[in-house]
Amino acid sequence: MVNRSSNGGRSSGQLNFHQLYIFQTVASHLSFSRAAEAMEITQPAVSIQVQELEKFLGVTLFHRRPRGLRITEAGEAVLAYSLQIFALSSQLMETVQEMEDLQSGRLVLGASSTPGEYVLPMIVGRFRQIYPGIRVELAIGNTRTIVQRILDREMDLGMVGDHVEEHSSELEIVDFQDDEIVLVAAPSHLAAGLVRPSAELMVELGLIAREEGSATRSAAERQFRELGIVPMVAFELGSNQAVKQAAIAGGGIGIISRLGITAEVAADMLVVLDVVGWDCRRPLTLIQPKDRYLSPSQRAFREFLMAERPPFSGSPPTH
Structure with a gap:
């Protein structure tokens, strides 16, 4: 009062x-x-x-x-x-x-497309085996959108495919997992039959990529520029699944996380191209407001998430 x-x-x-x-x-x-x-x-x-x-x-x-x-x-x-x-x-x-033994609660999570589709669903599933009374809402968008919603306090915790250092004064940022961005094509595509093709040729054959604001696209564009090549996207799509489908159809060279193509590679629907000089890696990072109070269910999930963190081969784990 x-x-x-x-x-x-x-x-x-x-x-x-x-x-x-x-x-x-x-x-x-x-x-x-x-x-x-x-x-x-x-x-x-x-x-x-x-x-x-x-x-x-x-x-x-x-x-x-x-x-x-x-x-x-x-x-x-x-x-x-x-x-x-x-x-x-x-x-x-x-x-x-x-507080009554975490028998109930609510988590609002946000993730960019790669961790939202290929990492968090399995972790949340295992978490709910232990805490079945906790309701979880997972919203998926590109990195730019998720970061903004975390800053606006619309979500408790996020996982994105970039360090978002420009927000380091407002966000706690923790590296969670290493991720490799690869170039893929259909087995019938011209590129699939080439031995160590150049990155320049990949651009000429037509890049299939996510929309602006996607961390996967940003990481790949940085890699092309490091190789001295201006990346030109021929086919822009709004989801990882759409990128895969377009590549499977022979529409060009797909840019996607290796995490998202395990089934397609095993089924001979896509091949990973061994492109000269290509080594595109980025961290998947956890983000949350630095001063946000965490409820019991939020703390429990964060602790569970960190216990599930795989060995990280990239940069130091905390910022």
Whole structure:
């Protein structure tokens, strides 16, 4: 609760969270009557509580007009804080409930395409064998999207295919696993019959790659530039599966993680090309806000994840 002294027309005392919740409900409906129906109380009671809150804060929260309510600038500011307060309240209740032997809980995870499709699903599956009561939501997008959603606090933990050093002041970044980016083609493709073809020829034959913002694409483009070649993508697609299908169809040279082609190589649907000078590796990294409080279920999953971490052959493990 917040202590207030009287000044500028504001009342002293403590902020009434019941009044604040009623205000938030009215703001979401922009109607006293609809808010009253939603809360199953009378409209006069809603109006009185909002008026009392306005009196306490010393501001007008709504413009009252014949055609309805419109929230004021001060009301917008109060609403922003109110949403944060009640979100924290919900987190508090969830945390207390989770403390009972992790019988329940919720994890919201984010991953870029490669770890989201080929790494995290198996780890989450094993985790849920131990904690079946914990609900897990895994959202998959490209690295740029996942990083932004982690920064916006929409997710508890993320795994991406890059170091994202530009966000090192805001994020804790831990290397989890080494990943190799390879060039692939259908067995019937011209490139499959060549002995140690050049990277320049791969570009000429047509590169099939993920969209801008994909860490897989970025890593491959860096490798081409290191070899003195300007990478030109002939066929841009929005998922790893689409890249594989296009390469299998003979549409060009696919750029993809070795993690994602085990079945296709075993089935002779794709071959990995031994390209001169090609050695493209990148880390899959765990990211989370540095100052984020972890609930019991979130801590349990992070500990489980680190115990599952394979030997890493890349750079030092922490940043």
